[in-house]
Every structure is written in structure tokens, then in C-alpha cells.
Amino acid sequence: MSRIALVISDVDGTLVTKDKRLTEAAQKAVARLRGAGIGFTVTSSRPPVGMRMLVDPLGLDLPMGPFNGSSIVDPQFAVLEQHRIPATAAAISLKVLAEFAIDAWLFTTDHWFVDRLDGDYVAHEQGTIQADPTAVDDFSPYLDQACKIVGSTTDAALLARCEQAMQQALGTQALAVRSQSYYLDITPPGQDKGSFVRAMARRLGITTDAIATIGDMQNDLAMFKTSGLPIAMGNATPDVQRQARHVTASNEDDGFAAAVEFILKQQAAS
Structure with missing residues (x-):
């Protein structure tokens, strides 16, 4: 060695x-x-x-x-x-998360956007990264700035199924892998x-x-x-x-x- x-x-x-x-x-x-x-x-x-x-x-x-x-x-x-997620891949990612009814977060270099502030793991993530999110009704203005998209749920089995569907939907356009049993991370390809x-x-x-x-x-x-x-x-x-x-x-x-x-x-x- x-x-x-x-x-x-x-x-x-x-x-x-x-x-x-x-x-x-x-x-x-x-x-x-x-x-x-x-x-x-x-x-x-x-x-x-x-x-x-x-x-x-x-x-x-x-x-x-x-x-x-x-x-x-x-x-x-x-x-x-x-590196950022291609905007088309970011849109696909959010669509898949919506189909599975999983909370969606979008991170840019300096901001954290969420679809709802009362999401199951929002408070947990606030404590972890010591930063606060901004709730938005539409992620579209930020698709070309996405460094990471996260799907968050308390249902680990559902997230595992979503991971497989996400990988199939994205192909080589972005990476999709769980960083915790409750977080599915979508990040830039390669x-x-x-x-x-x-x-x-x-x-x-x-x-x-x-x-x-x-x-x-x-x-x-x-x-x-x-x-x-x-x-x-x-x-x-x-x-x-x-x-x-x-x-x-x-x-x-x-x-x-x-x-x-x-x-x-x-x-x-x-």
C-alpha cells in the first residue's frame, strides 16, 4: 500500500x-x-x-x-x-420528485430553496448546515443555477424507489444517489x-x-x-x-x- x-x-x-x-x-x-x-x-x-x-x-x-x-x-x-446541474435535468428531477410526492429542495451556491417550510426534514437541515431556507412556489427561475437538488422524505423505501426512477429518467444528464436514507441528492453529471x-x-x-x-x-x-x-x-x-x-x-x-x-x-x- x-x-x-x-x-x-x-x-x-x-x-x-x-x-x-x-x-x-x-x-x-x-x-x-x-x-x-x-x-x-x-x-x-x-x-x-x-x-x-x-x-x-x-x-x-x-x-x-x-x-x-x-x-x-x-x-x-x-x-x-x-459545476451546475443542466437546467433540463433540474426540471426532470423536480418532475420525478413531484410524481413521488417527495419534498423538493434546490440549492444554488448561496441559497437554499424549498417547496414547503414545514417539510419533514427542513428543521433538521437547518440545524445541520446552520442556514435558513426560502420557500418558493416555483423553482423555474433557479433551474439554471442549481448546484444540488434534494428529495427528502421519512419513507426510506419510497425514496429508494424514487432513486431508481430518477436514475432512469436522468440517464447521464445528472447523478442521483442517496446521501442519507432520507435524502436523495441530484448533482451535476461527471x-x-x-x-x-x-x-x-x-x-x-x-x-x-x-x-x-x-x-x-x-x-x-x-x-x-x-x-x-x-x-x-x-x-x-x-x-x-x-x-x-x-x-x-x-x-x-x-x-x-x-x-x-x-x-x-x-x-x-x-
Whole structure:
């Protein structure tokens, strides 16, 4: 195995606990990586604003990958790369969500629009990203600005069926994958957490084999397939765990810190 030069972590379900708390153990783990000369950054389905609360506690100094890695921002949140969903694909996505009667959200670089403020997960997302949405009757004015569209529902089985229908309806026009059992993310084509891994390798002048990735959901599989050392959380589903080279503890049991410990031990043994 190549020596690890960079660790890229998912955020929700991985780096933070269920109540979106960044534990002391997680903060110390990132500091240990830095002390070992290993870089660290994050990629997440969150919009850029949802990553602000991580920068200072973790001392982040490398580019980050919001919107499932389809955008890249620096630690001051200047946009380095940005991709948007084609307007036609955005319209198709919203149509499919409406057919399944699933709440629809649309994120631009700086705004979060929802079809109803009393949606099941609106308050949850407000707490997660520490930003407020704007309710709109019509998403049409924003279709050409969409960085991410989200379908949100408490019915996980319904969302799984919607995911299949969405992928069939979109084809190669956009990506559709669940970031949580209750969120279906539609993002720009050809851009995902795997493309973020490759972009970071180029920026740092390293190979993707020298990158370790940590995650828990289907949207993390793209970076698992691209990186040299993919690590799944203990709270990940079995299908996600099977795609990893190592499975750590859950995010409620400081699994991120345990994953970092595993990486450092691998380094010491190599």
C-alpha cells in the first residue's frame, strides 16, 4: 500500500455524531494526522455554508468538496471549481420528485430553496448546515443555477424507489444517489466524491493511491473506488462496508478517530 499523504472524510454519519457534534476525539485525530505530515479535508453533500463550522475547530487549510464534491471551495469559501446541474435535468428531477410526492429542495451556491417550510426534514437541515431556507412556489427561475437538488422524505423505501426512477429518467444528464436514507441528492453529471479525490490528487501532486477516504453512505462509494485506502464507518450499510478495505466503529463511538488510528498504524508498519 502506498504511504498515505491525504485523508478525505465525509461529514454526516462519519466525522460528526448523529446530533451533528464534532467530538474532542475527532478534533484530536485530525491534529494527529497533521502532526504525522498527512493532509486532511472533507467532502460532503452539504452546501458550502454547511461546512463553515468545521474549519476553525479542525484547522482546515486545504480545499473542500461541498455538494458531493461537485464544487470545490477553499477554507475562506472562495469558489475554486463549480459545476451546475443542466437546467433540463433540474426540471426532470423536480418532475420525478413531484410524481413521488417527495419534498423538493434546490440549492444554488448561496441559497437554499424549498417547496414547503414545514417539510419533514427542513428543521433538521437547518440545524445541520446552520442556514435558513426560502420557500418558493416555483423553482423555474433557479433551474439554471442549481448546484444540488434534494428529495427528502421519512419513507426510506419510497425514496429508494424514487432513486431508481430518477436514475432512469436522468440517464447521464445528472447523478442521483442517496446521501442519507432520507435524502436523495441530484448533482451535476461527471462530478462526485470520486472526482473530488482525483482533483485533490492533482492539486497536491500525489497519486490517488496515497489518499485514504472515510465514509458511510452510497454517495461515498465513488471516492472509495478512487482512493487507495477506503474505510467504511461501522454505521454504514453492509453494501457500503463491502466496498471498503477496513471497517471502523460507528460515528456514535468515535469511529472517525479509530479510522485515523488505523491509518497511522498502517503508516508505521509500512
